[in-house]
Each structure stands twice: as structure tokens, then as C-alpha cells.
Amino acid sequence: MTGLFDISGKVALVTGGAQGLGRMIAEGLVRAGARVYITSRKADICEQTARELSEFGECFPIPADLTTPEAATALVNEIKSRESVVHILINNAGKTWGAPLESFPDKAWASVMAVNVQGPFTLVRDLLPLLKAGATAENPARVINIGSLAGAKAERLSAYSYSASKAAIHHLSKVLAADLAESHITVNAVVLGYFPTQMTAHIRKEDDETQKLLARVPLGRLGTPEDIVGLITFLSSRAGAYVTGSEMYLDGGLSGCA
Ligand SMILES: NC(=O)c1ccc[n+]([C@@H]2O[C@H](COP(=O)([O-])OP(=O)(O)OC[C@H]3O[C@@H](n4cnc5c(N)ncnc54)[C@H](OP(=O)(O)O)[C@@H]3O)[C@@H](O)[C@H]2O)c1
Numbered sequence: 446m447t448g449l450f451d452i453s454g455k456v457a458l459v460t461g462g463a464q465g466l467g468r469m470i471a472e473g474l475v476r477a478g479a480r481v482y483i484t485s486r487k488a489d490i491c492e493q494t495a496r497e498l499s500e501f502g503e504c505f506p507i508p509a510d511l512t513t514p515e516a517a518t519a520l521v522n523e524i525k526s527r528e529s530v531v532h533i534l535i536n537n538a539g540k541t542w543g544a545p546l547e548s549f550p551d552k553a554w555a556s557v558m559a560v561n562v563q564g565p566f567t568l569v570r571d572l573l574p575l576l577k578a579g580a581t582a583e584n585p586a587r588v589i590n591i592g593s594l595a596g597a598k599a600e601r602l603s604a605y606s607y608s609a610s611k612a613a614i615h616h617l618s619k620v621l622a623a624d625l626a627e628s629h630i631t632v633n634a635v636v637l638g639y640f641p642t643q644m645t646a647h648i649r650k651e652d653d654e655t656q657k658l659l660a661r662v663p664l665g666r667l668g669t670p671e672d673i674v675g676l677i678t679f680l681s682s683r684a685g686a687y688v689t690g691s692e693m694y695l696d697g698g699l700s701g702c703a
Pocket residue numbers: 460461462463464465466467484485486487490509510511512536537538539540560591592593594637638639640641642643644645
């Protein structure tokens with residue numbers, strides 16, 4: 446049972462790994478000894494984060510705006526020029542759009558679906574040769590898609606395209622898990638509750654809004670880096686090798702017991 450949570454030496458790609466939850470995930474993987482590629486739309490932030498995380502191990506920046514499938518393919522080609530195997534793909538980059546129902550704009554659909562659903566699909570499709578190259582029955586390659594409680598239950602966020610996109614990525618994870626099981630690639634969705642990042646800043650901007658949110662969370666707090674890194678490490682290591690096609694809730698009890 447030694448080494449159950451060991452991920453040292455694995456190669457990982459974390460989209461949106463320069464900021465927010467992606468950065469937390471990337472730092473956790475780097476500190477655990479994985480070689481980690483991170484993306485951001487902003488080259489300077491991407492490079493700065495990679496420099497900072499390189500203090501703990503190996504981290505490399507690849508700037509990419511994943512709004513188009515062509516950009517996802519270009520990202521994979523860049524990875525292919527540097528690596529022959531990818532063990533862990535974390536589809537973390539995500540876009541949201543909030544507006545009242547009456548004025549919710551049509552343009553809030555295509556870009557949100559592109560980043561949150563089509564991008565992850567294209568990355569999986571194009572990375573298949575590299576994912577398969579390192580995958581065995583005992584140690585499958587891992588695809589982890591970052592989902593949201595908003596895609597699992599009706600959170601009142603007025604984020605219509607975002608909620609639908611997250612429901613879509615949860616389901617797409619299961620479909621891909623079924624198709625890729627025989628290739629020894631697991632695919633899971635991590636369904637997140639509330640973490641204090643830029644994406645949730647508007648919900649937390651007033652003290653009483655934060656208190657209202659906390660009052661709804663059975664465990665009484667927001668998520669932390671330890672919470673997300675713990676679950677990602679589990680799913681990426683031998684410990685999580687038998688988990689596929691799952692929606693893993695990381696929400697302080699909001700979905701299960703609120
Ligand atoms: N925070 C929460 O409570 C919460 C809850 C449920 C789910 N999530 C999910 O967690 C993931 C990370 O979100 P976060 O909370 O860390 O929010 P965030 O701080 O706003 O981060 C969003 C990330 O997505 C990247 N991104 C956005 N649009 C992109 C694009 N067109 N191309 C490439 N990258 C793009 C951003 O990269 P750059 O800005 O650096 O380009 C950034 O790294 C998302 O999938 C989100 O839906 C978060």
C-alpha cells in the first residue's frame with residue numbers, strides 16, 4: 446500500500462493553471478513531483494506563475510486562448526513537440542456569464558460552451574495518442590473535468606449558459622469514460638461547490654452575501670486549496686485508478702445534505 450497517492454514523475458496539463466483553482470491544482474501537482482504544463486490567455490501571467498511554481502518542481506507555461514477548437518489543437522501540438530506521454534489532463538479553464546434572464550444575451554452562449562465543453566472535448570480527442578502512450582490497466586491515464594454544482598442543481602446564479610455547459614461536461618465525462626475505458630483512460634468530473642476565486646468574487650463582494658452563502662453550506666465554509674488538491678491527487682494516483690465515469694462532489698455537502 447505504499448505509494449498509493451504517489452504521482453511523482455507523471456506529466457500533467459492543467460488548462461487555466463496560472464490563476465484561481467487551476468493554479469491551486471498545478472501547485473499541488475508540482476509539489477507532488479509531477480511535470481506540469483499550465484495555460485493562460487495572458488503570456489505574462491502564465492510565465493510568472495510557472496516561474497513561481499518552479500520553486501517547488503517542474504512547471505512550464507504555454508499561453509493559449511481556448512475559445513476555439515483550433516487553439517486547443519495548437520496547444521496539443523505544442524505539448525506533442527515536448528512530450529511523448531501525458532498521464533493527467535485537467536480541463537479546468539472555464540468561462541461564466543451572468544445576466545438577468547430578460548436581458549441574457551445570445552452571445553453569452555457560444556463562447557461559454559466553447560471554453561467549457563468543446564475545448565475539453567478537443568483536448569481529449571487530440572491528446573489521445575499521448576494519453577494512451579502512458580496508460581496501463583494498473584495505472585490508467587486520467588482526464589479530470591472541472592464541473593460545477595451549478596450544472597448539477599438549480600443554483601440561482603443567473604448564469605444560464607454556464608450552468609448548461611457544466612451539466613454538459615458532467616455528461617460528456619461519462620460518455621468519454623465509457624468509450625475510453627478499454628484504452629485504460631479514466632474520465633471523471635469534479636463537481637465543485639464554492640471556492641474563493643475571481644469567478645465567485647461577485648457572490649462574496651458583500652459580507653452579508655458571504656454569510657448567506659456560508660449558512661447554506663453544511664460544513665460551514667468555502668473550499669480551500671487543500672480540498673481541491675486532495676481530490677485531484679486521489680484521482681491522479683493509484684488510489685483513484687478504479688474510479689471512472691464518476692461525478693465527484695466537492696461542495697461541503699451542498700448537493701448531498703443541504
Ligand atoms: N470558484 C468556484 O467556486 C467554482 C465553482 C464551480 C466550478 N468552478 C470551475 O473551476 C474552474 C476554475 O475557475 P476559477 O474558480 O478558478 O475561476 P477563475 O479564477 O475565473 O479562473 C478561470 C480560469 O479559466 C481560464 N480561462 C477562462 N477563459 C479562458 C479561455 N477562453 N481560454 C483559456 N483559459 C480560459 C482562466 O485563464 P486566464 O484568465 O489566465 O486566461 C482562468 O485560469 C472553472 O472551470 C470553473 O467553472 C469554480
